[in-house]
Amino acid sequence: MQVISLAEARQSRQAITLPNGTRAWLSFYLGKHSFRAGSAHEASELHPTAYLVEQDANTEIPPHYHQPDQFQLFTDGDGMVGRWTLNPIMVQFAGHNTPYGPIKSGSRGLEYMTLRNGWDPGAKWMPQAREELKNAVPNRRRSHITNPIVPLNAAQLEKIQTDCVSLLHEEDGLQIKVYHLAQGQTILGPDPATGKGQFWFVVGGSGSAGESSIQDRSCIFVEPHAAAAQLTASFTALQAIMMQFPRDPP
Template identity: 30%
Template sequence: MILEQPRGVATDNVRRRLIGSQALLISRLGDIMYLRSLADKQRREVEFHGEVFGHTDLISSVDGPDAPHAFVVDQPSGTVIPTHFHAINQFQVFLTGDGTIGRKPIAPVTVHYTNAFTGYGPIVAGQHGLRYLTLRPRHHAESKAQVLPGAREAQHAAPRRHRLGTVAADKPRDHSAVDEQILVPREDDGLFASYLSVTPGHILKLPPCGGSGRFLLLFDGSFSFHDVVSHPVTCVYLAPDERPELEAGGKGAQLLVLDYPSKVADARL
């Protein structure tokens, strides 16, 4: 999957705006790339179904009406998020802690994908709690959680799909510059997820996204992206035809590649 890119210069037609301490990269060609880091972001408490959770927005509606949506959830030990669905396709990435989703155990780092209107859960936080990201290709009010079975009438007759994959922490590393683990094998409509471990200083260029958009999630090490150096936890949202160069930092980089399916399923269908 990985294509090696010779060392080069970042695209000339890119200008950078600073929003707080973060960078929003805007291509003159018309595509918008969103890059956000958890550092310096404000955490707040939210209540859902009688439980209190930590919530930190990385990308939200303040970034524009068509912006993607990315946020971190800190779920305390022993709390439960009941079975529910959303009216939009989404990835979740479980970074730390322990627990279960449905009957499946959660261990770092686990990737979970669901189609719009696909029910999943409950999510139960274990002894060490859970920290995870929710990543959606756009932000709109109708993507809020709909708890089942009470919201069954709002659950459209859309194709159901969920996928789960966990990074094998004990897998021996090969001797290549990029070690890849496929977490969700590529499907006909472009859905795909993989884990990449990149050696220090290596420059790579990802192949085109086969679906409607892509998140990159850096959770260890660092990389430079259009001259912006990113550290954990950083997410980047890319349009399907955007193929940025990524240069791993001095300690390498560990990241996830998360491709949405080509059908942009959401509440507006």
């Protein structure tokens, strides 16, 4: 299990400008060393990558797709992804080689986590990469996007009861769950062996994951063969989102 704080991720913050002129800032939690790496990797290999995107206001990232499966967790701002109006917090899952977008930011800009479990050679822009997509790996999945997840303020966190809300659960292991932990309470996450890696993201409160402390905007990655994540709320309650990647098809 790997645990990274927002403060640690901010140390890598850097600006990028996309081919269409859109600017965004990236802060890497995991995987900066393999971001757009120059060598090829097998699709089955595990290469967890997690970074915060801060997209400038009133800009657009054109439709595109990526080689690995991907979650995007929209945490702040306003805008649209494809035909969906974003009302953060929301989670989008896009399967490997599945086009999505455009991502349009509104007047407040957009902040979102990009989470992958595999190596990515870079965005494949549409419609330019349409022919390449025809030869991509088969069995592509459609995109999913959740209903808004209401982030709890400090007063609400003090009153919550420990529970778990499942937003998506499929037979191949794809899962999205929201956990609420009352003060001092502990939960055990799903068995990681049922999927191909889990990302956890703290959206409120503080506590611990195993022996590591966690707080607002901490990110956790749990490998498929690791023990189930154990989260404990501290003197404040805790709200966290768990996103598990599906297993590879047989």
